[in-house]
Amino acid sequence: MFARVHDAPVRSVRVTVDGRLVEAKLGDSVAAVLLAEGVSPTRVSAVSGTPRAPYCMMGVCFECLVTIDGVGNRQGCLIPVREGMAIETQQARREAGR
Amino acid sequence: MTGIGDLQAIYDVVVVGAGPAGMAAATVTANAGFSTLVLDENAGVGGQVWRAIETTPVMARPVLGPDYWAGQDVVRAFRESGAQHLAGATVWSLDANREIGVSVGGEARLISARRVILATGALERPFPVPGWTMPGVMTIGAAQTVLKASGLYPSGATVLVGCGPLLWLYAFQALQVGAQIQAILDTTDAGQRRQAVKHAMPFLRSPYLGKGLKLMAHVRRKIRVVDNVTDVAIEGTDRAASVVYRRGGATAADRLMADTVLLHQGVVPNVNLAMAAGVAHTWDDAQLCFKPNLDAYGGTNVTGIAIAGDGAGIAGAEAALERGRLAGLAAATALGADPHRLPDEKAVRRSLQRYEAPRAFLDTLYRPAKAFRIPQGETIACRCEEVKAKDVTATVEIGPEGPNQMKSFLRCGMGPCQGRLCGLTVTELIAEQRGVPPGEVGYYRLRPPVKPVSLAEIASLEKSEAAVKAVVRS
Numbered sequence: 001m002f003a004r005v006h007d008a009p010v011r012s013v014r015v016t017v018d019g020r021l022v023e024a025k026l027g028d029s030v031a032a033v034l035l036a037e038g039v040s041p042t043r044v045s046a047v048s049g050t051p052r053a054p055y056c057m058m059g060v061c062f063e064c065l066v067t068i069d070g071v072g073n074r075q076g077c078l079i080p081v082r083e084g085m086a087i088e089t090q091q092a093r094r095e096a097g098r
Numbered sequence: 099m100t101g102i103g104d105l106q107a108i109y110d111v112v113v114v115g116a117g118p119a120g121m122a123a124a125t126v127t128a129n130a131g132f133s134t135l136v137l138d139e140n141a142g143v144g145g146q147v148w149r150a151i152e153t154t155p156v157m158a159r160p161v162l163g164p165d166y167w168a169g170q171d172v173v174r175a176f177r178e179s180g181a182q183h184l185a186g187a188t189v190w191s192l193d194a195n196r197e198i199g200v201s202v203g204g205e206a207r208l209i210s211a212r213r214v215i216l217a218t219g220a221l222e223r224p225f226p227v228p229g230w231t232m233p234g235v236m237t238i239g240a241a242q243t244v245l246k247a248s249g250l251y252p253s254g255a256t257v258l259v260g261c262g263p264l265l266w267l268y269a270f271q272a273l274q275v276g277a278q279i280q281a282i283l284d285t286t287d288a289g290q291r292r293q294a295v296k297h298a299m300p301f302l303r304s305p306y307l308g309k310g311l312k313l314m315a316h317v318r319r320k321i322r323v324v325d326n327v328t329d330v331a332i333e334g335t336d337r338a339a340s341v342v343y344r345r346g347g348a349t350a351a352d353r354l355m356a357d358t359v360l361l362h363q364g365v366v367p368n369v370n371l372a373m374a375a376g377v378a379h380t381w382d383d384a385q386l387c388f389k390p391n392l393d394a395y396g397g398t399n400v401t402g403i404a405i406a407g408d409g410a411g412i413a414g415a416e417a418a419l420e421r422g423r424l425a426g427l428a429a430a431t432a433l434g435a436d437p438h439r440l441p442d443e444k445a446v447r448r449s450l451q452r453y454e455a456p457r458a459f460l461d462t463l464y465r466p467a468k469a470f471r472i473p474q475g476e477t478i479a480c481r482c483e484e485v486k487a488k489d490v491t492a493t494v495e496i497g498p499e500g501p502n503q504m505k506s507f508l509r510c511g512m513g514p515c516q517g518r519l520c521g522l523t524v525t526e527l528i529a530e531q532r533g534v535p536p537g538e539v540g541y542y543r544l545r546p547p548v549k550p551v552s553l554a555e556i557a558s559l560e561k562s563e564a565a566v567k568a569v570v571r572s
Contacts, residue, residue, distance in 0.1 A: 001357050002244065003253035005275045010155045010249075025248060027153045029141070032248040040233040040337050046513075047484040051336050053233030055481075055519075057240035058146055059139055060221045060368070062482065062514035063231075071204075073514070073550070077243075078186075080141045 031076035112211035117145020119407025119422035120217030126426025128181035191546030206555035229332030238362035254357030294463035301459035381537030395428035482513020
């Protein structure tokens with residue numbers, strides 16, 4: 001569970017997470033939005049299907065892999081949100097065709 | 099520079115990483131008149147230590163503190179130098195001819211450089227304890243990243259576990275924004291405290307002392323600190339719910355409820371790109387990691403490739419700046435720079451010495467305990483392929499002597515993170531089981547691409563006539 005400091009007026013950006021409309025902030029990474037929204041797990045592991053969520057937030061652990069605008073296995077912590085972005089958590093053990 | 103289309107085919111200097119070392123190196127070479135490009139996979143400059151320095155929503159300056167805001171001057175000098183910066187740029191290959199494979203937004207290019215400076219920094223040391231793969235468990239660095247970049251702080255019951263300067267700095271920052279930190283479970287090894295005394299003098303004279311003591315005293319007044327923690331396990335079903343821990347000598351375990359568990363036990367060089375480019379590394383027993391073999395300017399065994407910053411061995415942001423300047427100076431000199439357009443090397447070295455001298459104390463004091471580096475039993479060592487500690491130790495018994503052979507048996511290090519989160523753990527597990535030093539066991543053999551790149555990106559690369567002739571039958 002994460003909250004935001006109420007410091008600066010930051011422009012909002014609307015994205016969807018698994019189809020649900022979510023208000024993100026300009027400057028957020030995709031993984032930060034998932035943390036702010038309490039989305040958990042953000043994927044399940046490819047080997048045994050255990051729940052996972054962002055771990056390092058700096059591009060090294062690959063735990064925050066999500067599907068962005070239809071492209072799977074993107075590193076959510078490295079990709080800034082854009083207006084209208086469609087984010088999907090990766091909940092199936094294998095997603096053939098992606 | 100906004101997109102991959104703006105890239106030239108060749109630059110005098112390409113720097114990988116826009117943190118302190120990368121910006122400082124690029125500022126030197128650009129000021130000396132050389133075309134300089136900085137590639138960084140993040141959205142902005144600053145690296146990890148000054149992450150989001152141009153965009154952070156955390157406006158109250160005391161929260162992130164003067165060491166964070168000091169980065170503004172470095173960024174200003176970098177911007178004024180005329181060095182080009184391409185954000186969101188993932189470097190996935192570098193070879194001995196200094197050809198660099200880079201992708202931006204799903205498009206790839208190959209570019210060349212007369213000199214390459216790797217400033218890929220550090221990553222947090224793996225912290226393999228039971229339950230560390232569960233949602234709700236992150237690194238302290240990760241929590242600090244979302245604070246800097248998005249102004250996010252953990253709002254539920256939070257427990258910090260581990261040791262090192264970053265733990266105390268983050269606790270201080272999180273307190274100021276209102277995070278509810280239940281406790282700090284300090285895993286600093288009691289024996290290391292005694293050992294560290296030997297190295298205390300340079301630390302006592304360093305700029306770190308005053309800052310560190312003030313920070314720790316403040317945090318200890320506000321947060322319960324449990325010292326000498328020797329065992330940690332995170333429990334929960336779908337996500338972290340509690341932390342079970344034991345103090346040195348105690349037989350009974352204690353339990354703390356926690357929605358968020360933040361782990362940290364220091365940082366280690368991010369070696370993937372350098373190793374894949376053929377840079378030789380050696381095990382460093384003081385910092386318990388592999389470090390590149392470097393000359394006094396960060397130069398490596400690969401001609402024209404240098405390493406600056408924490409990727410050269412952990413020394414912190416201020417030392418990274420000076421190491422960046424030295425690497426920039428050497429690159430510019432090799433390219434024939436006018437010495438009058440370069441910084442004063444003696445001054446740079448004096449400053450570097452000032453920030454490197456206290457490291458022995460910090461390295462000794464915060465040397466992570468064996469129990470937190472070399473896991474046992476069911477604890478996951480390789481998060482991607484879900485390889486348990488006991489699998490690695492049992493497999494050593496049937497033959498493999500190093501991490502590369504271990505891959506064939508267990509797939510450890512073969513998942514998407516390419517060994518970044520298990521490399522040191524697997525090396526140390528094998529070394530422990532074999533009873534040999536980690537340097538003898540070695541590290542994963544790393545190869546390009548060091549970051550995932552799609553076949554479409556590779557297929558879209560411009561092909562030279564020679565490359566086409568190599569595969570097309572006429």
